């Protein structure tokens with residue numbers, strides 16, 4: 219697939235087929251991720267790969283529980299009250315990105331996480347997989363014990379929750395516009 223087609227064709231997927239992602243495909247996603255640039259080439263990202271349905275459901279339930287304690291608009295509170303997996307959308311693969319918690323590096327760590335994520339999303343799209351960044355998942359930082367059970371050390375912070383799977387929807391490319399503030403020649 220041409221890079222341009224990949225960049226413009228990728229969309230966030232929120233409906234997945236009930237089909238596991240093969241190990242080789244997961245390895246490819248991780249490999250694509252770590253080729254991302256990172257501040258001072260520290261490559262701070264650490265990954266937890268979760269393919270167990272019950273575990274993903276447990277994390278989804280816990281995320282909803284935490285979110286319900288926060289002042290979200292009515293429509294979101296309704297979604298978080300749903301029995302359905304309105305967080306990870308029943309995706310068969312959840313990859314957590316955790317980074318060692320260093321307050322002064324928080325911005326750089328967040329940027330590094332975003333760059334890894336986009337590399338993985340593009341690789342996924344090229345390989346016929348759907349993906350979505352789940353920012354809501356970061357509330358799980360409020361439950362360090364649960365994160366520790368997942369393998370995230372206590373001195374690490376969860377900065378990215380990424381879902382992947384074979385898509386059960388194919389949203390069309392959305393036109394975007396470059397909003398240029400200035401162009402100085």
Ligand SMILES: Cc1cc2nc3c(=O)[nH]c(=O)nc-3n(C[C@H](O)[C@H](O)[C@H](O)COP(=O)(O)O)c2cc1C
Nearest residue numbers: 228229230231232305350351352353354355389392
């Ligand atoms: C930092 C970040 C957090 C996001 N969090 C969520 C989320 O919690 N749940 C969700 O369904 N989509 C989430 N998204 C997906 C965005 O809604 C999506 O990227 C945006 O609407 C643009 O659509 P597209 O990805 O299909 O181009 C997130 C995206 C980013 C970059």
